Amino acid sequence: MKQNLHTHCRFCDGKDTIEDLVRTAIDKGFDSLGFSSHGYAHPLDACSLDDEREAAYIYSVMEARTRYKDRLKIWLGIEEDLTGRIYADPAFDYVIASCHFIPTPSGEWKPVDYSPEKAREILEEDFGGDFLAYARAYYREVKKIAARPEADIVGHL
Incomplete structure (x- = not known):
């Protein structure tokens, strides 16, 4: 299986659009691609999602999931920093917990x-x-991730 679940786009500190990343993954023969923009961690992480950008991010990933459903499995994730909020939003397929x-x-x-x-x-x-x-x-700080029940993946080991 060819996949990446830790993908950042322009909604946080990534350089590419969701569309560009999806097309690249398809071109490279990926089976699935998971997006994981930085969840809210202001004021420490200025590029992390605020509520408005989070809603736009979710919408954009879900739109790509629908558009490319026959070519690529697209996952909606969030990368939560230990200094940020705790995510329990059912919209997310997974949560990466990281220490930044x-x-x-x-x-x-x-x-x-x-x-x-x-x-x-x-x-x-x-x-x-x-x-x-x-x-x-x-x-x-990384060890604290074990106490976070919403964490599905430990990032940045």
Whole structure:
């Protein structure tokens, strides 16, 4: 089976439209494609969905599901950040729970996957260059996913 369930589009931090991604998946012989835009995690994640964009996202994925039903199985997912809201919306086929932010020793939340440059800056300035302390902070947050009953998939291991 050829599939991807962790696909971002222009509704969050992806670069392509749902239509473009579906056509590419079909061209590459995929059996299924799951979309997983970033669920609400404001103010930390400015590209995460707000209520209006979430409704448009759901509509757009469902429209593509109908349009391409004979060529590709399309799944509607959401990637929930541990700092965001808890999703129980029955519209979603699955929830990916991920850690995109970690608490620094000073208690401030910082992004872990914004860019390599930002990660190095956080490592040096907030963790004194101690990569193990940085990694421990990350995996302490990842472990919390197990306590989230709505999480179907753990993201960013």
